[in-house]
Structures are given as C-alpha cells and as structure tokens.
Amino acid sequence: MKDNNTPLSWKTVSSEQGDDLIIFKVRYDQVENPINKHVVKAIVLESNDSVNVIAMTRNDQVVMARQHRFGIQGESLEIPGGFVDTKEKSQVAVQRELREETGFTSQDWEYLGWVYSNPVFMDSKVHHWVARNVERTELTQFDEGEAIQLEVYPISTIKTFLKDGTITHPHTISAFAKYFGF
Numbered sequence: 049m050k051d052n053n054t055p056l057s058w059k060t061v062s063s064e065q066g067d068d069l070i071i072f073k074v075r076y077d078q079v080e081n082p083i084n085k086h087v088v089k090a091i092v093l094e095s096n097d098s099v100n101v102i103a104m105t106r107n108d109q110v111v112m113a114r115q116h117r118f119g120i121q122g123e124s125l126e127i128p129g130g131f132v133d134t135k136e137k138s139q140v141a142v143q144r145e146l147r148e149e150t151g152f153t154s155q156d157w158e159y160l161g162w163v164y165s166n167p168v169f170m171d172s173k174v175h176h177w178v179a180r181n182v183e184r185t186e187l188t189q190f191d192e193g194e195a196i197q198l199e200v201y202p203i204s205t206i207k208t209f210l211k212d213g214t215i216t217h218p219h220t221i222s223a224f225a226k227y228f229g230f
Contacts, residue, residue, distance in 0.1 A: 050102065050112070051115075056082045056083070056123070057082055058079045058080060058081065058082060058098065059079065059080040059082070060077050060078070060179050061078040061079060061080055061087055062077070062078045062195045063075055063076070063077050064076045064077075066091075068093075068094075071131065072093040072094065072095045072137055073093070073094040073095070073096055074091065074092070074093060074094075075091075075092040075094055076089055076090070076091060076092075077089070077090040077091075077092060077163060078090075083132040087220050088173075090169075091144050091169055092169055092170070092171055093160075093169055093170045093171070094170075094171050094172075095165075095170065095172045096131050096133065096134060096172065097131075097132045097138065097142045097162075097165075097173045097174070097175060098129060098130060098131050098132060098165065098171050098172065098173075098174050098175070098219070099129050099130065099131075099132055099138050099145060099174065099175045099176075099177060100126070100127050100128065100129030100141035100142070100145075100174060100175075100176060100177070100219055100220065100223050101128055101129060101145070101146050101176075101177045101178065101179050102127055102160075102176075102177070102178045102179070102223055102224065102227055103125055103127070103128060103146055103150065103152055103178075103179045104153070104178065104179065104181070104182060104203075105181070105182055105183075105200065106181050106183075108202065108203050109200045109201065109202055109203075110127075110200065110201050110202075110203055111127075111128065111150055111152055111182060111198060111199075111200055112125055112126065112127060112198070112199045112200070112201060112205050112206075113125075113127065113128050113149055113150065113196045113197070113198060113199075114126075114196070114198075114199055115194065115195065115196045115197070116195065117182045117195070117217075124217050125199070125214060125215055125216075125217070125220075126177060126215065126217035126219070127221040127223055128145055128146050128149040128150050129142070129145055129174075129219065129222050130145040130148075130149070130151075132175070138159075138175040138177075139157060139159070139177070141175075142157075142175065142177045142179075143157070143179075145180070146179060147189075148177055148185055148188065148189040148191075149188060149190070149194070149196055150182075150184070150188060150196075150198055151184045151185065151186045151187055151188045152182040152183060152184050152185070153182065153183060153185045153186065154179035154180060154182045154183070155178040155181070156179065156180055156181050157177060157178070157179055157180075158177065158178045158180070159175070159176075160176040160178060160223065160226040161176060161226055162174060162175045162176065163176070163219075163222050165219075174219045174222070174223075176180070176219075176222065176223040176226050176227075178227060206224065207228075210224055
C-alpha cells in the first residue's frame with residue numbers, strides 16, 4: 049500500500065498536438081494512473097516562459113500596472129511582466145517588458161528565482177526579477193491587447209495590499225513572496 053506522501057510516477061502513453069492558440073499550444077497526453085493503471089487524457093498548455101519585475105524607484109516606491117484581464121473580466125493590480133520571446137534570455141525579456149509597459153529602465157537587476165506558471169495544466173515558468181533605481185526614460189509601447197494605468201506605491205502599501213487582497217494576481221504575489229523572503 050502506498051502512503052499519500054509517496055511520489056507517484058505517471059507514465060505518458062502518448063501525446064498529440066492540438067490547436068495553436070497564439071500564446072499557447074494545446075497538447076493532449078494519454079497518461080497512466082500509477083495506482084489503478086487507468087489511462088486518462090490530460091490537457092497541457094505549452095507556452096514560452098514569462099517574466100515579471102518588482103520595479104523600485106530610488107525612494108523605494110514600487111511601479112505597479114493596473115490593467116484589464118480578460119479571464120476575470122476586470123482589473124488587476126500587478127507588477128509589469130510578459131512572455132519571453134523564443135530564444136530570448138529572461139533578463140532581456142524582463143528589461144524589454146518593463147521598458148515597453150512602463151517606460152522605466154534600470155541598470156540594477158537582481159534575479160529572484162522562478163515558479164511554475166500553473167503546473168496543473170501548463171508547462172512554463174515565471175521568472176521573477178527586481179529592478180532597483182528605476183527611472184522613466186522612455187515612452188510606453190503597449191501591445192494591441194494592453195491598456196495599462198501605471199501606479200506607484202511605497203513598499204509598505206504593497207505589504208498592505210498583499211494582506212488585504214488588493215493584489216490578487218498569483219505571479220505578483222509569488223514575486224513579492226520571494227522578495228520578502230517568505
């Protein structure tokens with residue numbers, strides 16, 4: 049009898065490519081349950097990794113992006129970020145995303161680490177970064193699916209927003225958890 053704490057190895061019996069959904073590709077895996085040996089269909093969304101950045105001004109203000117999110121049909125307050133282009137390094141991607149979404153740039157970058165986007169059905173990671181001493185040096189360059197309102201808050205307010213539920217975006221919460229050492 050297996051203990052619930054024992055890792056389970058699922059065997060992939062077959063994989064089939066599905067639709068190309070622009071930012072995701074669907075993959076259908078037939079996988080065997082290691083306990084009862086039933087083969088089940090798993091849906092996986094394949095995509096490039098993504099990045100986000102805690103952008104800190106010289107006086108410890110955090111640059112935040114308020115934007116509409118189609119999945120929730122509402123606004124989300126989050127840190128800037130986006131997808132890593134094919135063959136692009138995560139640091140290049142995060143510098144590009146910060147510049148395009150906010151107009152801010154920095155010479156002082158620190159990598160905080162990564163988490164899986166959503167390992168339940170996705171194969172990608174989110175890489176978290178901090179940019180210190182950011183300055184607004186450029187105009188924003190939004191993608192056609194973006195309309196971003198920039199907001200700047202003291203780090204103490206960000207802590208309050210994390211506690212009171214103002215910030216609900218999981219990748220933003222994850223980045224701040226790494227930043228604060230949780």
